[in-house]
Amino acid sequence: MELKVENLNVNYDDKKILKDISFNVKNGEIVTIIGPNGSGKSTLIKSISRYLKPASGKIYLNKVNINQINTKEIARNLAVLPQVKGVSSDISIEELVSYGRFPHLKFGRRLGIEDKEIISWALEKTGLMEMKDRYVVTLSGGERQRAWIAMSLAQKPKILLLDEPTTFLDICYQLETLELVKELNKTLGITVVMVLHDLNQAARYSDNILVINNGELWEYGEPCKVISEGLLKHIFKIDADIYEDKINNCPYFIPRKITA
Numbered sequence: 653m654e655l656k657v658e659n660l661n662v663n664y665d666d667k668k669i670l671k672d673i674s675f676n677v678k679n680g681e682i683v684t685i686i687g688p689n690g691s692g693k694s695t696l697i698k699s700i701s702r703y704l705k706p707a708s709g710k711i712y713l714n715k716v717n718i719n720q721i722n723t724k725e726i727a728r729n730l731a732v733l734p735q736v737k738g739v740s741s742d743i744s745i746e747e748l749v750s751y752g753r754f755p756h757l758k759f760g761r762r763l764g765i766e767d768k769e770i771i772s773w774a775l776e777k778t779g780l781m782e783m784k785d786r787y788v789v790t791l792s793g794g795e796r797q798r799a800w801i802a803m804s805l806a807q808k809p810k811i812l813l814l815d816e817p818t819t820f821l822d823i824c825y826q827l828e829t830l831e832l833v834k835e836l837n838k839t840l841g842i843t844v845v846m847v848l849h850d851l852n853q854a855a856r857y858s859d860n861i862l863v864i865n866n867g868e869l870w871e872y873g874e875p876c877k878v879i880s881e882g883l884l885k886h887i888f889k890i891d892a893d894i895y896e897d898k899i900n901n902c903p904y905f906i907p908r909k910i911t912a
């Protein structure tokens with residue numbers, strides 16, 4: 653599913669948070685949004701998922717303005733892993749994951765065999781099958797994160813929005829999550845827009861990187877173009893040396909020091 657964002661402006665009260673953001677994501681691409689804390693990344697994800705109403709500008713999914721798509725239709729196509737997640741106290745992992753199927757159920761219908769198979773697949777893929785009956789509130793940060801990822805997978809979306817999907821995960825699950833995202837992207841053709849703070853992971857897993865700084869689009873392009881000494885210096889305030897990862901065919905860098 654392709655995504656087009658056109659001259660997007662978003663405010664909180666009177667404060668301008670996103671300023672005239674425009675970009676396209678082609679069907680089947682992985683795009684990662686990077687930028688400092690507070691720059692507007694989550695605001696952008698929330699606007700695309702229609703959780704926030706823009707002050708002006710337009711957002712299109714497959715050339716249709718999202719304002720003209722009904723909520724259930726959006727939920728059938730677009731899944732969101734928010735950065736901050738609420739959890740009711742008395743649901744199990746399996747129940748949480750089953751919520752991912754709700755947009756696909758016909759009115760008044762219960763989960764069918766196919767829905768249950770998809771839920772099991774999502775639990776397997778995230779390593780949660782063994783603990784599927786545990787209450788979500790009792791989970792560690794990383795386990796809870798994986799339960800939410802499983803719910804978005806169960807939604808079987810055409811476009812997946814992930815706001816910091818690897819937060820709280822140990823390095824092994826970080827890689828496993830990103831490998832899983834890539835696998836879903838390749839095998840099911842799911843378009844992915846995600847926010848990552850680890851810029852080396854962004855470089856490795858993205859077709860394109862979008863840099864947001866202070867609510868403005870600073871740069872948008874392939875990792876080898878975007879990840880530069882200038883970006884790291886001006887946007888992230890670090891001096892770094894950039895190398896080429898010949899195995900994964902992407903740049904990577906080692907931070908040296910914080911710029912004065």
Ligand SMILES: Nc1ncnc2c1ncn2[C@@H]1O[C@H](COP(=O)(O)OP(=O)(O)OP(=O)(O)O)[C@@H](O)[C@H]1O
Pocket residue numbers: 664665669687688689690691692693694695696735
């Ligand atoms: N509900 C709100 N009301 C007022 N201001 C808000 C609200 N939510 C976010 N902001 C402000 O909007 C700006 C952008 O926030 P946003 O959450 O999009 O940043 P971010 O890039 O996702 O940051 P982080 O990397 O810390 O997650 C910040 O200055 C934040 O304080």
Ligand SMILES: [Mg+2]
Pocket residue numbers: 693694695735815
């Ligand atoms: Mg955020």
